[in-house]
Amino acid sequence: MVQRKIRNMEEFASVSGISRPTLSKYFNNPESVRQSTRMRIEKALDQHDYRPNVYAMNQNRRTTKNIGIVVPYLADPFFTEIGRAVEMACISAGYSPILLSSHGDPELEKENLESLRSLKPAGVLLAPFGRASDRSVIQKFSQEVPLVLFDANISETGEAFIGTDNFQSVGLIVEYLCRSGEPPCFFEMKTPSNPNANKRQQAYQESMERHGFPAHIFQAEGEGWNFEEVGSVQGGEMLARKVFPTNTVLCSNDRLAIGMLSAAYGLGIRVGLDSDCSLRIAGHDDHPFSRYTCPPLTTIAQDYSAIAKRAVSTLFRIIESEDPPPTREETLFEGKLVMRDSA
DSSP, rough: OOOOBBOOOOHHHHHHHHOOOHHHHHHOOOSSSHHHHHHHEEEEEEHHHHOHHHHHHHHHHHOOOOEEEEEEEETHHHHHHHHHHHHHHHEEEOTTEEEEEEETTTTHHHHHHHHHTTOSSSSEEEEESSSSSSHHHHHHHHSSEEEEEEOOOOTSSEEEEEEEEEHHHHHHHHHHHHHHHHHHHHESSSSSSHHHHHHHHHHHHHHHTTTTTOOEEEESSSSSSSSHHHHHHHHHHHHHHHHHHSEEEEEEEHHHHHHHHHHHOOOOOOSSSTTTTBBBOSSSBBBTTGGGSSSSOEEEOHHHHHHHHHHHHHHHHHHHHHHOOOEEEEEOOOEEEEOTTTT
């Protein structure tokens, strides 16, 4: 019987039962795989008519130490801070980070991934838009380049996701606000840019139910990244009309809360814990500016450092392993309550 000619590494992987990444590692450097795996590959090479195209392998080989980092909006100090933490973790591990911003434009997110593909990165860390992201593009990219998501999750995409446990963190701040004063209303954008916002609203409702209080959700029109403007203009209109049934407002994120603090000041409403204050405002994220507002903002701190280190270490482990992880990993870190003068 004439032995069928194997045309490429994908066909050889199929007939040999050895994964494509493991074969690639072997052909780049046979000593980089375990001896038992090396013996399996060499036995399969003897059984099948296949020799790799060395020129094509050299063209496609990932020899760079580049790690792509893509965030949705680098002008937001939150993403500046978490991007910096991820960048420093890559540098500490001996890799060269390439930090890109999508500037609030989902189309630019796709272009950034395409640009990184041409650089043949060792792997990519992506904080996606979420709802506005083109999932098919990201899923296709993850089939070619090791990909770890952080901050915002897109289910079943990439090898892993690292982020904050929004149900724990929102439950923590709702418990504090209910214990220390009137139960909170919830203020958010009607069309949130980030999927974390949906989880936070759900977590708020569940926490209010546990504490035996009705949930009061108020939504502002608008979408995008102009959170402070939305909090100031539309949040200010709600304050002026006195629509909130309690004197406590929990904002979906700190930037909305910063805008509402500005509106309250313009309306002559005192915010804080003193006896002459008539309003409490809290947020979520521990935005770098939240400690410098007037009054300083009570919020939930996300563990930037832990998220960055785990995202980077997870990506490096995937890059260096012989086979992709059998299941998609998800790691959630707990938030920490930061009590300041606003609530």
